[in-house]
Amino acid sequence: SAKIKRWANSFMDKITCEVCNGSRLNKQAEYFKVNNKTIHDLSTMDIVDLKNWFKNINTKLDNRKKIIGSEIIKEINKRLDFLLDVGLNYLSLNRPVKSLSGGESQRIRLATQIGSQLVGVLYILDEPSIGLHQKDNSKLIESLKKLRDLGNTIIVVEHDKEIMEKSDHIIDIGPNAGKNGGDIIFSGSYEKILKSSTVTSNFLNNKEKINIPKQRRKSDVKLILNGCNGNNLKNINVEFPLGLMIAITGVSGSGKSTLINETLYPILNNHFFNGVKEPLLYNSIDGLENIDKVIEINQSPIGRTPRSNPATYTGVYSDIRSLFCMTQESLIRGYKPGRFSFNVVGGRCETCLGAGLRKIEMNFLPDVYINCDECQGKRFNRDTLTVRYKGKSISDVLSMTINESCDFFEKFPKIYRKLKTLKDVGLGYITLGQQSTTLSGGEAQRIKLASELSKKDTGKTLFILDEPTTGLHFKDIKVLLEMLNKLVNKGNTVIVIEHNMDVIKTADHIIELGPDAGKFGGNIIFNGTPEKLLKIKKSYTAEYLKKELT
Structure with missing residues (x-):
């Protein structure tokens, strides 16, 4: 657990190796230098400095060394250019991979692909502009164009306006989110989408926009x-x-x-x-x-297993369970809130232990989840599902969207307040029991x-x-x-x-x-x-x- 790891780490200390001073190389390797720099010295430089060093290295080499190193230096310069083109000039080559953001990792892979000079490849990029300043975004677009001009196809899942402007073809999916989406509502050029009337085009042609506040708040504290x-x-x-x-x-x-x-x-x-x-x-x-x-x-993620969902995370599920306890059927049977929990023995389906799914381990492949045969994904046993409020079982409530549940629980302020907030942040299309992993x-x-x-x-x-x-x-x-x-x-x-x-x-x-x-x-x-x-x-x-x- 994280607590045990923290406890163990309190007895450990990370110190730089006294023999190699953090270079990770033995003494013999340290003797090899080019223009008074070891390979470790070069790997600690920012990529922009490293590029300048390699640009000027030919002036420091004699004719024999120039002939030996010409092809290698040319290739290194080319690869450094690719990294600079995708806006990674501030990284060093020895930067640990786990310290990179998702956007940085994606752009390093992109630079590798540009360097490979492959032709006829379909590249799929999911939001490559994550973590990029507008200045670096322009560089990224130029890199994608280079990749396209080599003879490749690039599909970019993106919300960035500049990338949409520079793309050759746009596919807009909608019209809304969740079960109200999933249709192709536009397919064509940027010029054509401006003339259409989709949610995206309304923002692109300024029919709808995010307004600048008339007055900015001030504070002396x-x-x-x-x-x-x-x-x-x-x-x-x-x-x-x-x-x-x-x-x-x-x-x-x-x-x-x-x-x-x-x-x-x-x-x-x-x-x-x-x-x-x-x-x-x-x-x-x-x-x-x-x-x-x-x-x-x-x-x-709000949870790492299929058991967690928006209802449990926001705490509204506890109030819903208490409401089900007050139904006549529950009072006759003596059911407590625990009866309507899928984490507690009693009301849950014991075949899938309340998960609604069964995990099939695929050894070397990712685990596969299938609906439980006993409860058909409803999470609860038959006795629990017979208790109904306004004709709905606890499983039916978890299958409702936030929009539907707002109408359903309108007369219960404590439940309604939490659901209304979820609706207000634009999540009316997700279901109360949607697995957090999705x-x-x-x-x-x-x-x-x-x-x-x-x-x-x-x-x-x-x-x-x-x-x-x-x-x-x-x-x-x-x-x-x-x-x-x-x-x-x-x-x-x-x-x-x-x-x-x-x-x-x-x-x-x-x-x-x-x-x-x-x-x-x-x-x-x-x-x-x-x-x-x-x-x-x-x-x-x-x-x-x-x-x-x-």
Whole structure:
């Protein structure tokens, strides 16, 4: 378990090897140098520095070495160019794979494919723009075009407007989500989709849009973080005005996650909840008395097994079980809430232990789940299913969509409030009992957000969201922003790490890190309102934000 691992780790210490000083090479290998650099020295350089080193290496070699190394150097330069083209100039070659984000891993694989120079291949990319600043997005599009021009076909699952603009063909699926979707509602060029009337085209041709707030909220109460030195941060002091929606932006690799996820969040989590994660280097923090808790709402799954679902996560299932206990049939039989739980012996189907599914282990292949033969996927035994409320069994209720259940439980405020919040965040199409393993990252995040919105809060909570628009359509982003603004209107603070211009333009306050990535980033280049950011010449975000605000 995670607890045991943490306990064991408290007795361990990671120290750099005294013999090789972290290079992982023996002494003999260290003797081989090119222009006074070992292979370890080169692997620790940022890719942009490594590219410059290889570009100038020919001037440092004699004629014999030039002949020997010409083909190798040419190939290395070509591969480094591919990595630079997909916006990974800030990475080093010795960076551990587990420390890479999903977007970074995907772009490394993309660079490998461009380098392979294959022809006649069908490539499928799922949201390659994740974690990319608009500046890097343009580079990514050029890389995809190169891959296409070699004679390949590229299918991109994407919500990014710029990628749609530059694509040769667009297929729009809908019209809505869940069981109300699944149809091809448009297939054609970008010019043609602008003339159609789908939800996507309405946002592309500005018939529908995310509006800029008429007035931005202001605050004099601040949380001040001093002397941040983690990773590439340059001993920065940051002021977070509380009670606002704050967008943290900057190019990929500029230090946003280091500042918020690795420094600020662990500090606050340790202070309020005795967390165990050590924050990265910092000197001091002031203004903690102005907030009472911190909540991170990320896109990790709400549960790792098919047993967890939106009803159990939000706590509404406990209220529904209590309601079923009050039916006449339950009172006669003496049923308690546990009878309607699929995790407790008594009411559940004992063949599948309340899972509704049976797991078939396929040895070297992924496990396969099939419907239970006994209960036909209903999770409960026959006696439990005979208890009905308004003609519906507990299994029927779990099969309802959020929209249907809102109407069904309208007369029960405690249940209705939680379900209405799920509906408000745009999840009316999912079912109450939908397995958490089948929910997307965006859906999981909105369930967490709904769970927080349905609670009574103090108005002094700090919410942290890392790229909440990942996997979201323009319409979903509009709904998400409405929900975040509800939290801020109650007095809470929302910090959003984001590249999406729709989020940045609606924020009350922007903190931009940069100016570039890796060692060229880590500085605060701007801290203020979106309108003031437009005047900052060294900001890459300002260039793209100007198009949105004017």
